[in-house]
Structures are given as C-alpha cells and as structure tokens.
Amino acid sequence: MSYKTDLGRVIGLGTANEGVHEWFSGRVLSVALVPLAVLFLWIVGSLIGEEHSTVVAAFQNPFKAIVVILFLLVAFKHLADGAKEILLDYVHGKATLAISLVATRLICYFLGAAGAFAVAKIAFAG
Template sequence: MSYKTDLGRVIGLGTANEGVHEWFSGRVLSVALIPLSILFLCFVAPLIGEDHATVVAAFQNPFKAVVVILFFLVAFKHLADGLKEIVLDYVHGKALLAITLVSTRLICYFFGAAGAFAVAKIAFAG
C-alpha cells in the first residue's frame, strides 16, 4: 500500500502534450501517401528497364519530378515516425533508446533527402 497522493503517483508519467499532434500527423501522412504512392507507381513502373535518356526525359517533367520528390519526403517521414513508435515500445535502456531514436530518424531523413536530391539532380541537370 502506498501513501502517495494521486499527484505524487503521476508526476513524470503524464502527457507530453504531443499525443494529438503525433496522431493527427500520422493520419495526414497516411492519407497523403495513398495518391502519392499511386502516382509514384504510375510514373516509375513504366521506366523499369528503360535507357538513361528515357528516364531523364521522364523526370524532366516538373509534375512527375515534384510528385516523386514529395513521395520520397512523405514516405520517409512516415517511416521515421513509425520506427519511433516501434523503438519506444521495444527498446528499454535509456542510452540505447536515445541512440536508436536519433540514428533511425537520421537514417530515414538521409535516405529521403538522398532520393529527393537524386530526382532534383535528374530534373535540373539531366
């Protein structure tokens, strides 16, 4: 039996005032990924097996380039948020938790930026 007050029991265990933002952000990213994924597949799937000039010509279309860049950015942001939830659930050491959270977020952002940069380079430089 504990003689702590209700406030004493919940100190440090309460809300971080980010739950609604994370929930809403996850839903918005999920909904945004639906049309972006469909358009990404429509634009990229026909390019499989094509030569370099055909791929460059396809991505020099501004609409296609912007859609593919948005797909990369939104998909890797969504991946980073999902991995954060998995890491928070299954990694328990404080140091390991911090290292894992930072490293997974950096890796996701790096690959998202690398994909966006690659498409932008093709779109602008050819």
C-alpha cells in the first residue's frame, strides 16, 4: 500500500513534494553545527572574562570572525526549521499557523543577522 499519488510515484516525490529536501537539509545543518559549535565554544569560551581590547583583537582575526558568523547563521536557520516543524505539528488554526510561521522565521532570521552584524562590526570597526 502506497500513499503516493500516481504522479508522485512517477517523479519520485511524496505528496508534499519537499519532504526529502527538508529532511536532508535538517541533517546537513545538524552535521555542520557539530564542528561549528565546538569551534564557537572554543573561541568564545576563551574570551570569557577578558578585557574589551582582547575580545576586539580576537574577532579581528578573520578565521574566528567567520566561524562565529557561520555558527550564528547556521544555528538560527536550524532553529527556524525546527520551530517550523513543531508549529506544523501543534498549531491547528490556519490563521494562527500562518502568523506563527512568519513570526518565528522573521525572529530567527533577525537574531541571526543581528549576531552576524555585531561580529562583523567588531571585526571591521573594532
């Protein structure tokens, strides 16, 4: 017994036409977060309790700034995708679901962009 439509069987997609993409994207983001999280904790953890000038000097290193920015962007994208799945499972009203999905995605993207901007500002302006 198959739940796929005839067209879905022919082109190899499920009924939503994006299930494999979302599943694979979630796995790629999860795998990418492992080394990024370790590097992020190593970089930021070593700066706890340091003077302002030491922190600025650390983020002016291109490798450290890029790692922190990548971590923030990937982490908030992963958060947005995970929150979307939770909302799709537990919010049942159409209007409430639409508003929740848009608001959650905007908040996650805003926080990721704000963090990336903050690191970039420290890296370039000091």
